[in-house]
Amino acid sequence: MIEPVSLTTLVARADARLIADPADAELTVTGATLRAQHVIPGDLFAALPGARAHGADFADAAIAAGAAAVLTDEDGAQRPALRDAPVPVLVHGDPRGVLGSVAAWIYGEPSLKLSVLGVTGTSGKTTTAYLVESGLRAAGLATGLIGTVETRIGSERLASAFTTPEAPDLQALFAVMVEQGVTHVAMEVSSHALALGRVNGTRFSVGAFTNLSQDHLDFHRDMEEYFAAKSLLFDGRSTHEVVVVDSAWGEALVTPQTVTVSTEPGTDAAWRASDIAITPTGEQVFLLHAPDGRTATATLPLPGEFNVANAALAAAILDTAGVSLDDIVAGLAGVEVPGRMERVYLGQPFTAVVDYAHKPAAVTQALQALRARTEGRIITVLGCGGDRDTAKRPVMGEAAVRGSDLVIVTDDNPRSEDPAAIRAAMLAGARAVSPAQSAEVLEIGDRRDAIAAAVERARPGDVVLVAGKGHETGQEIAGVVHPFSDRDELEAAIRYRLEVSV
Structure with missing residues (x-):
């Protein structure tokens, strides 16, 4: 049970400035959130500055939902939604930095x-x-x-x-x-x-x-x-x-x-x-x-x-x-870790593994671990996420070809970026490796098709590694998250291969 916390207590502990009618200074809050759409009556709404918008611009919605008070910075306090707000406003020079402690006090530490x-x-x-x-x-x-x-x-x-x-x-x-x-x-x-x-x-x-x-x-x-x-x-x-x-x-x-x-x-x-x-x-x-x-x-x-x-x-x-x-x-x-070097076995004559490796060192480590367990080939399916660290893309491609025998470069979560451009950066890194150290490289943009191609090419004793998404159950393309599970797709590809080989 959360005990209500008075605004005067929060103001004193956070060293904040309170803008409020004197009659409202002893009001209490019973929760906290920084999302206006999640406010419930009695909450403190944290209106924080952001890269694209200021949380104070959503204060009207938060107050309408029952926010008892608002925490913001000087800029937020001067914005139209808060200048004449009908609820107390706590002003702090670094509201994001103090929010964790404020929330901890509200929820009883x-x-x-x-x-x-x-x-x-x-x-x-x-x-x-x-x-x-x-x-x-x-x-x-x-x-x-x-x-x-x-x-x-x-x-x-x-x-x-x-x-x-x-x-x-x-x-x-x-x-x-x-x-x-x-x-x-x-x-x-x-x-x-x-x-x-x-x-x-x-x-x-x-x-x-x-x-x-x-x-x-x-x-x-x-x-x-x-x-x-x-x-x-x-x-x-x-x-x-x-x-x-x-x-x-x-x-x-x-x-x-x-x-x-x-x-x-x-x-x-x-x-x-x-x-x-x-x-x-x-x-x-x-x-x-x-x-x-x-x-x-x-x-x-x-x-x-x-x-x-x-x-x-x-x-x-x-x-x-x-x-x-x-x-x-x-x-x-007794540990079980979803999507971390997770084996998928349906009776096929090769090893199939799903792993969350989505950074160069993790790809290298995963491939080294699998190489120690097989005398066959390693077939790796790998992509890179969009709207994230672009510098690691060629390094990921390089890591994959150094540790594999066949690499299929595919899409991960391209998000708002052009998937082909992401793959091109990976391929550039892959092709920069000398032929003596390099795997065969294919480019198959559709991730489902890439996984199917890897399974189709696997021989007895080989290892198929599907890397990058691990436990995730969606693929984000152009702002839309489509249902997608590497494990489910790998299982489906293996099942199809076993059925057609009967």
Whole structure:
């Protein structure tokens, strides 16, 4: 149950200026949102400046829906919809930056009543979060999960709009989790969320870092700015910090209190993984080294050495959260991660895998992991998203041809861009690789046809990798999201091949 919070309390704590009739100064709010269409009576509407519009221009609709007050900046307060607003207006120099804390106060600071375990980094956030949540469940704890694929409250699944929800949505979600008896939350924390203040007001029991590689340079100016955003998780908002130190980026985050993780031989990290082997059924088995001389043999149903690093990181997070080593090992063995190196098997004589790899390093890692498991060819289906980091497109094409025997360049989510132009950038990178290192390359724009072509060309012992969209169930083309699932399309293509071969 959310207790109403007075405006005077919010004004004082946020150091804001209040524009209100004296009689309205003691009004209360019971919720918060930054979307006018989501306002319910009693909400604080956050009218934030944006790249294309100012939220204050939608204040009329929010007030009509029952907004009790509005939070905005000086510019917003002077706009027609708010100049003579019939509700109190809180004015702050950085309303986006303060919104997370304001929302947390409104919802009773729910993250203080939870053990929030946050994971940031370029690759591995989703897998690590699922590994952590699996370990928490193995320990019998009441869990929540927040991330790219889905949000879960116990066993209840909710769709995810963002990797990390907007600040008011996040605090409301935490409050619901508290009401539902959740005690521990595994959570992905994106660089966008950190840079835009979505996790302001959230207290993390553990903040963790996986790795950093090129991505999101349409949002961040360069890799240094990207890293600076990731580093915000470690600026004092996490009680404990756990970091993979297999790169200079990770090493830069280490302090004397940091719990370190490594899969590199010869390191003195607190948590290490060694003696990695692949079982006949495709699982990975490795020796997990914990602090104080503790060791355990762990089994992981996910391929790739990078997933061993994710598992070791998850183990360190779980240990820091008080989970026993036995429960950690059980959680690693029982994990299921949708769209992350997910095998599709209908009895066909080749391996078929769906993976979310949509950045150069992730493509390279996925292909290396699959190469270690096959003596046949690797056939890769790959595209790049529109309206996103354009610099990575040729690098994606290059990564695919270096690790594959056949690459089919196709469409991902072209969004508002010309799909052919996106494919051309990928093909340029692919063709820049010397013939000795290069795979055969085909261009098939229609993603369904591209997947079918890959399956049609697969021989016994080969691997078909459909990369880029993973768990997604839609394809955005020219502003319209069409139903599309890589897994479903891969299954359909395999089923058709098996039927016609009978």
